[in-house]
Amino acid sequence: MSMRIVGYSDRLSVEHGDEIAFMVSTEETAYHAEMVRLIHGDDNPAGPGFKSVHIPSSVDGEHEGLLQVLRPGSYVRVPHREGLETQGSFTIQLWMWPTTPDRGAQTLFAQRGASGDGYALSLENGYLTLRIGETELTVQSRVEARVWHFVSVVFDANTGDVQLMFEPICATRSGTTNSARKSTTGHTHSPTDILIGGQELLDSGELVVSSFYNGKIEAPRLYDRALDDTELAVLREGRDPLPQAGLIAAWDFSRDISTGSVTDSSGHEFHGHAVNMPMRAATGRNWDGKETSWRHVPDQYGAIHFHDDDLSDANWKQSIQWKVPDELPSGVYALHVTAGDAEDFIPFTVRPGLGKPTAKIVLLLPTFSYLAYANERLLDTVEGMGHVDYPRQGQDRYTVENRLLSLYDTHSDGSGVCYSSRLRPIVNMRPKCVMQWLDEGRGSPHGLNADLYLVDWLYEHGFDFDVVTDEDLHHEGARLLEPYNVVLTGTHSEYWSNEMIDAAQAYLHLGGRMMYLGGNGMYWVTQLDPETGASVEVRRRGPSTRMWEPEPGEAHLSSTGELGGIWRYRGRAPQSWLGVGFAAETSGHGRPYVRQPDSFEPDAAFVFDGIDGDELIGDLPNLVQTYGAAGYEFDRADFRLGTPAHTKILATASDFSDxxxxxxxEIMTSDSQQSGSVNPLVKTDMVLLDYPDGGAVFTPGAIAWCGCLSQNGYDNNVSRVTSNVLRAFASDERDFRAAAANTVAQDVTA
Structure with missing residues (x-):
């Protein structure tokens, strides 16, 4: 059964006194809501089970239900005002690079009212088609996928003739003009908005945008006269000066690439705005491959890539608004909504105000990674990835039914998804939800649900802590972390921005301490949308472990212009400042750690206080994978990639299965020597790295680590190691090792 109640919030992080809005959709006429603090999200009976605490609030109780729908599909809207519509003759000209030309009706350019007045230029089952009034005109030659086409519509009101033409332009040929002519008496005027990439149509009596286009469009122009063949040739060849007489608007997609703004360069200011974030910084028909950064040659990046399944803002009506009470402790919370036997948790964090810490410990939740994995659909094709079938959750079905996508998925036209927004339901960012299918198809928590293992452990051990998010760190930098003695990361802090790395490194150099309690961290170059602050962007440039590859020339982020891919190739490999970086991943069992010589040195002894010297670390059941503290995705030290020479390698997990x-x-040439049983680099290193002025990093380098924390009633050596380091790192003393020794002495005396 799919989700009968679902929602999202307008933000993921709030402070005391902030108001947070929740958008809820349900099939029922009413639903119940209450606030809860989330503690442990995994309901696996092998662990402590689901834990939450009800927080009495003004929103508790029954609320009127409302069914709200998702409407994916990207387009540009140019609001109508006087002078935008065509009264008589007109010309439309644009360039298109279709990706699914044979797929139904796909609107390229339209100014058409619900009554059928105006015009619409579209692709229909592979053929270029124009509707003008009641007249329909189709070119009887098929357009080609992934080829640039010069397209024009010329209507002469004096003769009533309309000409529709396209010409494919590619390396092997050009000049093949395909056209159709027809006489029409249809009325062309429609005082409505112009849409590029979609069209407003009636759906059950409601006017909605649909008929979305897949592919690139470049340089659409509108004239209030019929251009002749010579003038069209000037446009086709890109020669200057362009014909300006009668020009109504010329939309230049190479401008304002980092925003949703669409600029009219005609001087008439018929500017538009991109809806649902179609991909910007897309190569145009004139890209020559000499430069691969849109910032260097913006005129060669004059295209926008539209998709019929883009979705940046669900734009649902607000259902509940809540003001965060001043007395509410920092933590992870959720609006729990129920309708009959259906439920959803809409999570958010409460953080202290900047410079107003309430504890010495802060947990940095990896919300950028939550967004990257948001509504991941790899599970929908899990059989094709070599795994067995599994009982699908309601969240999985909701994702598929509503065409939701993550940064791991591809659009319906096969291109990679590079933007992910929080202004929509993120149904796998939930307690009780499993995402990754490991150990022969067993469901496993990931993201928020796995990070709640750490939240639960902190509560169980009585540690006071604050909670902040990646988004907070991106905006506020090192000053967010400075008041804290130690920063804990989540289990999979994979997606970090340049601003976040700068902040964390500055904090460490000022004497701060970090416990990086995950694996595959600080890996992808990631950026927050500068315009809305609600979405993140990734371009999966190789070499890297990736699910898709950007088109040639499109590896630079539209948000900042910086080169995408992984930080390793930007000179900021995590090994260089955390001591370890991504080494390998496994869908099989994890492994325990074996202590290494560095762990027996006096300045590392505090980590293993209370643990026998020959004891395997994490030789335990695991809630992430069936067994072993080192698993799923894991890291190792690599001095070639910048692991500092003074890094202590405390323990190593190896001997993984194939x-x-x-x-x-890590793979330079294709061979059969890359699996756990034969490759000595398929391993995990637990390290301790000192920084100046008492700063330090400790990491076990594995996502699965926190999945062992609760085993044996929280009394196990993974829990002990984590506690030993945290108590030392949280101390006020500059010499945290001395603080650890004092703590041990006090424990012995007690």
């Missing part, structure tokens, strides 16, 4: 495979960027 289900473990080296990261793609």
């Amino acid at each position: 289900a473990a495979q080296a990261a793609c960027e």
Whole structure:
């Protein structure tokens, strides 16, 4: 059964006194809501089970239900005002690069009212088609996928003739003009908005945008006269000066690439705005491959890539608004909504105000990674990835039914998804939800649900802590972390921006301490949308372990212009400042750690206080994978990639099965020596790295680590190691090792 109640919030992080809005959709006429603090999200009976605490609030109780729908599909809207419509003759000209030309009706350019007045230019089952009034005109030659086409519509009101033409332009040929002519008496005037990439149509009596186009469009122009063949040739060849007489608007997509703004360069200011974030910084028909950064040659990046399944803002009506009470402790919370036996948790964090810490410990939740994995649909094709079938959750079905996508998925036209927004339901960012299918198809928590293992452990051990998010760190930098003695990361902090790395490194150099309690961290170059602050962007440039590849020339982020891919190739490999970086991943069992010589040195002894010297670390059941503290995705030290020479390698997990495979960027040539049983680099290193002025990093380098924390009633050596380091790192003393020794002495005395 799919989700009968679902929602999202307008933000993921709030402070005391902030108001947070929740958008809820349900099939029922009413639903119940209450606030809860989330503690442990995994309901697996092998662990402590689901835990939450009700927080009495003004929103508790029954609320009127409302069914709200998702409407994916990207387009440009140019609002109508006087002078935008065509009264008589007109010309439309644009360039198109279709990706699914044979797929139904796809609107390229339209100014058409619900009554059928005006015009609409579209692709219909592979053929270029124009509707003008009641007249329909189709070119009887098929357009080609992934080829640039020069397209024009010329209507002469004096003769009533309309000409529709396209010409494919590619390396092997050009000049093949395909056209159709027809006489029409249809009335062309429609005082409505112009839409590029979609069209407003009636759906059950409601006017909605549909008929979305898949592919690139470049340089659409509108004239209030019929251009002749010579003038069209000037446009086709891109020669200057362009014909300006009668020009109504010329939309230049190479401008304002980092925003949703669409600029009219005609001087008439018929500017538009992109809806649902179609991909910007897309190569145009004139890209020559000499430069691969849109910032260097913006005129060669004059295209926008539209998709029929883009969705940046669900734009649902607000259902509940809540003001965060001043007395509410920092933590992870959720609006729990129920309708009959259906439920949803809409999570958010409460953080203290900047410079107003309430504890010495802060947990940095990896919300950028939550967004990257948001509504991941790899599970929908899990059989094709070599795994067995599994009982699908309601969240999985909702994702598929509503065409929701993550940064791991591809659009319906096969291009990679590079933007992910929080202004829509993120149904796998939930307690009780499993995402990754490991150990022969067993469901496993990931993201928020796995990070709640750490939240639960902190509560169980009585540690006071604050909670902040990636988004907070991106905006506020090192000053967000400075008041804290130690920063804990989540289990999979994979997606970091340049601003976040700068902030974390500055904090460490000022004497701050970090416990990086995950694996595959600080890996992808990621950026927050500068315009809305609600979405993140990734361009999966190789070499890297990736699910898709950008088109040639499109590896630079539209948000900042910086080169995408992984930080390793930007000179900021995580090994250089955390001591370890991504090494391998496995869908099979994890492994325990074996202590290494560095762990027996006096300045590392505090980590293993209370643990026998020959004891395997994490030789335990695991809630992420069936067994072993080192698993799923894991990291190792690599001095070639910048691991500092003074890094202490405390323990190593190795001897993985062949289900473990080296990261793609580690493989120079194709061979059969990349699996756990034969590749000595398929391993995990637990390290301790000192920084100046008492700063330090500790990491076990594995996503699965926190999945062992609760085993044996929280009394196990993974829990002990984590507690030993946290108590030392949280101390006020500059010499945290001395603080650890004092703590041990006090424990012995007690």
